[in-house]
Amino acid sequence: MEKRLIKKDALAGIAKKMAGDFLVWAPVKKEDNILFEPLQKDAEPFFAYLNSKNAPKNVFFPHTETLIKYTRTEKGMVFSEDENKAKDAVLFGVRSCDAHSFALLDMLFDQEKYKDGYYIAKRQKTTVISLACVKPPYASCFCTSVDGEPVSSEGADILLTDIGSDYLVEFVTPKGEKLTKYFGDTKADAASETRKTEIVAKAKDAIKSKIPAHEVKPILDKNFDNPFWATIHGKCLACGTCTYLCPTCHCFDISDEVKGSDGVRLRSWDSCMFPMFTKETSGHNPRTSQKERWRQRTMHKFKYYVDNFNAIACVGCGRCVMSCPVNIDIRKIVEDISKL
Amino acid sequence: MENIETKLREEAKRLLLEKKADVIIGYEKGTLPLTATPCFITIPEEADKLVWNDLCTQNLAKFVHDLITAHKNSQKRVKPEDRKKKVIGIVARGCTTRSLIIHLQERQYARDEIYIIGVPCTGYVDGKGLKVAISGADIVEGSIDGGQIKLKTSDGDKSVALKDVLSDSCKTCRFNNPIISDVMVGQNAPAMNHDSEYNEVNEFEKKSVEERFAYFTKEMEKCMRCNACRQACPSCYCPTCFVEQSQPQWVGIGENKTDTQVFQFMRLYHMVGRCVDCGSCVAVCPMGVDLRKFLKKIDKDGWELFGNRAGSSMEDMPPLGKYDEHHDKEEFIFNP
Numbered sequence: 001m002e003k004r005l006i007k008k009d010a011l012a013g014i015a016k017k018m019a020g021d022f023l024v025w026a027p028v029k030k031e032d033n034i035l036f037e038p039l040q041k042d043a044e045p046f047f048a049y050l051n052s053k054n055a056p057k058n059v060f061f062p063h064t065e066t067l068i069k070y071t072r073t074e075k076g077m078v079f080s081e082d083e084n085k086a087k088d089a090v091l092f093g094v095r096s097c098d099a100h101s102f103a104l105l106d107m108l109f110d111q112e113k114y115k116d117g118y119y120i121a122k123r124q125k126t127t128v129i130s131l132a133c134v135k136p137p138y139a140s141c142f143c144t145s146v147d148g149e150p151v152s153s154e155g156a157d158i159l160l161t162d163i164g165s166d167y168l169v170e171f172v173t174p175k176g177e178k179l180t181k182y183f184g185d186t187k188a189d190a191a192s193e194t195r196k197t198e199i200v201a202k203a204k205d206a207i208k209s210k211i212p213a214h215e216v217k218p219i220l221d222k223n224f225d226n227p228f229w230a231t232i233h234g235k236c237l238a239c240g241t242c243t244y245l246c247p248t249c250h251c252f253d254i255s256d257e258v259k260g261s262d263g264v265r266l267r268s269w270d271s272c273m274f275p276m277f278t279k280e281t282s283g284h285n286p287r288t289s290q291k292e293r294w295r296q297r298t299m300h301k302f303k304y305y306v307d308n309f310n311a312i313a314c315v316g317c318g319r320c321v322m323s324c325p326v327n328i329d330i331r332k333i334v335e336d337i338s339k340l
Numbered sequence: 341m342e343n344i345e346t347k348l349r350e351e352a353k354r355l356l357l358e359k360k361a362d363v364i365i366g367y368e369k370g371t372l373p374l375t376a377t378p379c380f381i382t383i384p385e386e387a388d389k390l391v392w393n394d395l396c397t398q399n400l401a402k403f404v405h406d407l408i409t410a411h412k413n414s415q416k417r418v419k420p421e422d423r424k425k426k427v428i429g430i431v432a433r434g435c436t437t438r439s440l441i442i443h444l445q446e447r448q449y450a451r452d453e454i455y456i457i458g459v460p461c462t463g464y465v466d467g468k469g470l471k472v473a474i475s476g477a478d479i480v481e482g483s484i485d486g487g488q489i490k491l492k493t494s495d496g497d498k499s500v501a502l503k504d505v506l507s508d509s510c511k512t513c514r515f516n517n518p519i520i521s522d523v524m525v526g527q528n529a530p531a532m533n534h535d536s537e538y539n540e541v542n543e544f545e546k547k548s549v550e551e552r553f554a555y556f557t558k559e560m561e562k563c564m565r566c567n568a569c570r571q572a573c574p575s576c577y578c579p580t581c582f583v584e585q586s587q588p589q590w591v592g593i594g595e596n597k598t599d600t601q602v603f604q605f606m607r608l609y610h611m612v613g614r615c616v617d618c619g620s621c622v623a624v625c626p627m628g629v630d631l632r633k634f635l636k637k638i639d640k641d642g643w644e645l646f647g648n649r650a651g652s653s654m655e656d657m658p659p660l661g662k663y664d665e666h667h668d669k670e671e672f673i674f675n676p
Contacts, residue, residue, distance in 0.1 A: 030562075031562075031628065032468065032471070032472050032476075032628050033562070033627060033628060034476075049476075050476065050477075050478060050494070053626065053627070054564070062595075063564065063565075063594070063595040064593075064594030064595040064596065135494075137478060137494065138478045138494070139373075139478055139479075139480045139494075140372065140478075234378075234379075234380050235377060235378040235379065235380070235403070237402075237568060237571035237572050237624065238567075238571050239566050239567050239568035239570075239571040239572070239624065240565075240566035240567060240568070241566045241568050241624075241626045244564055244566045244626075245626060253593065255593050257589075257592050257593075257594075266592075266593065266594050268593050268594045268595065271566075274567070276584055321371075321372070322372065323626045325398070325568055325572060325623065325624030325626075326377050326378055326398065327370040327371060327372060327375050327377035329371040329372075331371070332371055
């Protein structure tokens with residue numbers, strides 16, 4: 001694996017240089033929020049951030065995406081593909097937990113049985129550059145409980161680790177190696193790798209928030225009807241904050257919007273927290289209340305995904321914990337389930 | 341505060357023991373530092389969980405409406421003579437009681453279906469504002485003592501004056517003490533700085549149409565359509581919001597700029613005479629959209645044009661909820 005060193009203050013310059021060549025998604029400070037957005041000309045990326053407000057999943061799985069366009073004509077429907085074809089892009093500076101989420105989303109969108117062309121096209125054209133958490137940003141981070149690590153190359157093509165005065169740049173995949181020219185020519189020495197090993201261990205130890213994420217799977221297998229499910233949702237507002245900010249939540253809705261003879265078919269985020277979620281055309285909803293919706297959310301992350309892909313659909317970023325308006329804490333839910 | 345908390349717990353216990361209420365909606369300590377979260381107490385022993393402090397954010401009236409609606413739905417198939425009444429106890433400060441008044445004026449439930457435990461309020465901490473005050477650092481631990489918030493953060497120890505990080509709604513609140521209550525816990529709190537409640541709106545009104553629209557556009561671009569504002573609002577209780585209606589479809593489902601604007605301004609206009617400036621929508625918004633600027637303008641218009649402040653008294657009906665020749669300014673309504 002190719003490894004190099006770059007000076008810490010060179011990072012923003014590299015991102016900006018890349019932005020001249022292709023689409024670069026980078027953390028940008030917008031008023032009080034840090035968001036992953038396409039880096040505009042003259043804009044400064046903001047790498048001194050804890051983590052972004054929104055998960056960068058929108059790069060591959062946007063909130064709203066046009067699937068097809070169509071026009072009704074006398075000769076029948078004329079279809080056209082969306083002009084927003086996937087472009088060469090770089091996702092610059094995502095945290096290890098968020099990069100981990102891409103590996104999890106790949107299992108679903110790019111599996112043997114179903115291939116999601118829209119997702120895959122963007123994923124293939126985008127190089128993911130991770131910015132490891134040498135110091136875990138939040139007290140509520142719990143990546144180590146859900147098969148993650150604060151410094152990890154999982155889901156990344158290039159991994160950047162702050163080793164003091166420099167960043168150690170590791171080109172993890174062939175896709176990452178294609179971008180070596182942007183990172184100078186200082187080869188990493190043995191000392192910097194030793195330093196990284198120390199940092200990895202230290203960062204891992206610094207994650208204090210732990211949840212029994214693996215322990216709950218056999219319990220969930222047997223407790224679909226447990227009265228426990230009635231204890232979570234009372235205060236839930238049924239808003240979509242947790243699912244919209246979540247790096248792994250991926251439920252979507254498909255709808256047609258038609259004006260005159262022209263129509264578009266849109267895919268947009270759905271949320272299991274919405275009362276409309278899984279509501280059928282007849283008006284019937286198999287999930288009758290927020291109780292069933294919360295069971296779905298928990299089961300999906302800690303049971304169904306494990307059943308289907310042998311992986312927990314949570315990366316421990318803590319966004320839902322920190323942003324839930326009524327402090328419904330997934331860590332506590334998992335903890336409580338482990339005691340059932 | 342602690343004294344109020346003790347009394348509040350005693351009162352809640354008494355209500356449950358005497359079966360004067362089936363559930364008490366209040367606040368308990370949250371799992372994150374410096375947070376309180378809504379809770380539902382149904383057995384007297386649990387009343388000790390209740391807290392009352394500067395971190396109690398949500399307007400709990402929303403849950404009153406939810407619980408009563410759910411209860412009424414559950415009674416629909418029960419014979420009228422066998423139907424049970426459910427009484428909801430609620431810990432309510434000024435703005436919460438205003439929302440309850442609106443529910444009562446709009447005949448959502450009867451006065452005897454709720455039991456109001458009034459609490460004095462000196463304002464709650466704006467969580468997002470506090471984050472900004474400490475430059476976005478992560479709060480590891482925190483406590484409030486003598487008007488100072490002391491914090492252990494990812495950026496070291498910090499201290500912030502409580503009055504600086506109160507919610508904007510609280511800083512200029514006109515009704516911080518309960519307007520109606522069945523029992524009052526603690527003495528009324530001193531008035532907040534309500535003389536300046538419209539300062540921001542006055543400034544905003546001076547701007548040109550283009551500038552105001554540019555501000556509206558900028559704020560609405562932050563919105564990700566999670567619906568948290570609507571869901572937290574006690575006045576947003578339509579069984580099906582227009583946003584979710586499909587025949588006809590009023591608003592597109594996606595993250596379209598215009599659709600988002602339509603959702604937001606339609607919601608804003610549904611708040612005429614119904615927004616109590618509790619700040620819940622602002623507090624829950626994950627993206628920090630400045631909804632209050634527009635809601636406060638609507639509130640100001642309600643006061644200046646109709647002499648009404650939403651939910652400020654049981655007798656004073658909201659401008660869109662009363663029709664009589666003594667109050668309607670426009671003559672054409674009666675002499676077309």
